[in-house]
Amino acid sequence: MTTAESKAPEVEPLRPIRSGRSRNHAEQWSWLFMRGSGVLLLVLIFTHLFINLFSGDGVNQIDFAFVAGKWASPLWQIWDFVMLVLAMIHGGNGMRLLINDYARRTWMRKTLKTLLAVCVTTIVVLGSLVIFTFDPCPLDASGDLLPGVPTFCEDVR
Amino acid sequence: MTATAEAPSKAGEVPSFDVTLRIQRMDPDGTPDHPAGEEYWEEFTLTMHGTDRVLDALHKIKWDVDGSLAFRRSCAHGVCGSDAMRINAKNRLACKTLLKDLNPKRPITIEPIKGLPVEKDLIVDMEPFFASYREIMPFLMTSGPTPERERLQSPEERARFDDTTKCIMCAACTTSCPVFWTDGQYFGPQAIVGAHRFIFDSRDEGEWDRLEILNDKAGVWKCRTAFNCTEACPRGIEVTKAISEVKKALNTGVV
Numbered sequence: 001m002t003t004a005e006s007k008a009p010e011v012e013p014l015r016p017i018r019s020g021r022s023r024n025h026a027e028q029w030s031w032l033f034m035r036g037s038g039v040l041l042l043v044l045i046f047t048h049l050f051i052n053l054f055s056g057d058g059v060n061q062i063d064f065a066f067v068a069g070k071w072a073s074p075l076w077q078i079w080d081f082v083m084l085v086l087a088m089i090h091g092g093n094g095m096r097l098l099i100n101d102y103a104r105r106t107w108m109r110k111t112l113k114t115l116l117a118v119c120v121t122t123i124v125v126l127g128s129l130v131i132f133t134f135d136p137c138p139l140d141a142s143g144d145l146l147p148g149v150p151t152f153c154e155d156v157r
Numbered sequence: 158m159t160a161t162a163e164a165p166s167k168a169g170e171v172p173s174f175d176v177t178l179r180i181q182r183m184d185p186d187g188t189p190d191h192p193a194g195e196e197y198w199e200e201f202t203l204t205m206h207g208t209d210r211v212l213d214a215l216h217k218i219k220w221d222v223d224g225s226l227a228f229r230r231s232c233a234h235g236v237c238g239s240d241a242m243r244i245n246a247k248n249r250l251a252c253k254t255l256l257k258d259l260n261p262k263r264p265i266t267i268e269p270i271k272g273l274p275v276e277k278d279l280i281v282d283m284e285p286f287f288a289s290y291r292e293i294m295p296f297l298m299t300s301g302p303t304p305e306r307e308r309l310q311s312p313e314e315r316a317r318f319d320d321t322t323k324c325i326m327c328a329a330c331t332t333s334c335p336v337f338w339t340d341g342q343y344f345g346p347q348a349i350v351g352a353h354r355f356i357f358d359s360r361d362e363g364e365w366d367r368l369e370i371l372n373d374k375a376g377v378w379k380c381r382t383a384f385n386c387t388e389a390c391p392r393g394i395e396v397t398k399a400i401s402e403v404k405k406a407l408n409t410g411v412v
Contacts, residue, residue, distance in 0.1 A: 025372060026374075027372070027373075027374055027376070027378040027379075028372055028378060028407060028408070030378065031378045031404070032408065100340075101336065101339040101340055102339055102340070104340055
């Protein structure tokens with residue numbers, strides 16, 4: 001046996017194929033968040049649907065006054081706020097995973113993720129603004145009710 | 158195989174039937190009818206027996222009909238894992254799939270496993286698959302001096318990772334995974350099965366090195382529990398369960 005034959009076959013050096021390491025267990029937190037928020041959203045959404053569509057007069061009760069009545073209570077303000085934030089982040093994170101899977105070019109991934117972040121932030125900000133600044137009976141400068149407000153405002157004042 | 162084929166066949170011994178195989182083909186050098194690299198379907202109609210497997214039909218084509226058909230096979234008995242292919246839209250080993258179980262009345266489609274680059278006909282480039290496996294360091298990692306005798310392990314400790322020792326690296330699971338199909342970044346089920354085999358081995362001390370690798374962006378968190386891998390595994394490994402055990406170890410910190 002010659003020396004050339006007894007040589008071990010050359011092994012190609014390992015080449016990294018991954019796209020890069022994630023920072024600080026980010027993907028793990030994302031996974032845990034999806035599980036936690038998913039369970040919480042089930043409770044929040046189904047209670048929301050039950051209160052709005054089944055209890056009381058059912059679906060016929062929903063009008064401006066019903067919404068105004070709900071948002072007069074801090075419980076429903078917080079409830080709807082949590083539902084809004086969790087649903088947007090849960091859905092947004094799901095969309096992020098889809099973008100990671102299917103957008104192959106870096107610029108496309110970045111563009112889509114930026115768009116997604118803008119959408120999620122806008123909807124959360126607008127939604128919370130409505131929940132917390134909602135006033136069913138706005139007054140004008142002199143302290144009188146503005147024209148066109150619902151009739152129940154006369155009783156509330 | 159050859160001996161029985163040459164022997165005079167007695168009528169009614171094993172029922173025979175005509176079966177059509179619809180094979181996805183690709184020649185990197187091109188053929189007179191098809192330009193280089195084009196994927197096309199070709200049908201072969203054969204007379205086979207009730208005891209024949211898909212691999213026997215492929216052999217018959219290669220040996221008697223069209224010698225240019227390319228596919229991998231080594232042991233031909235379900236041990237080496239060379240002949241994983243997509244048969245009737247499901248990943249299986251050609252050597253473990255009987256033709257009569259596939260409804261031979263209709264054409265049987267055979268494609269290369271998905272998600273890896275096709276080299277020719279049913280042969281794919283397995284390198285990305287092996288690269289993932291290498292990355293999880295599939296070897297015993299220990300510290301301290303090597304013991305003079307074997308490293309002892311109780312039957313319970315052995316049972317902890319018994320399921321994942323059955324892997325033959327045929328790539329049926331990884332190439333059935335919809336997440337692996339999307340961008341090829343994901344380690345794939347097989348690499349996680351390979352890591353599971355060492356992570357839960359009481360003799361191995363490299364579990365946190367491997368868990369750290371699988372905590373990667375393209376690691377276990379990409380698994381969406383589609384269960385395609387568990388369904389595809391010709392060895393019956395509960396692949397999705399193994400992946401979930403790795404997730405649990407990462408979340409609880411307990412191996």
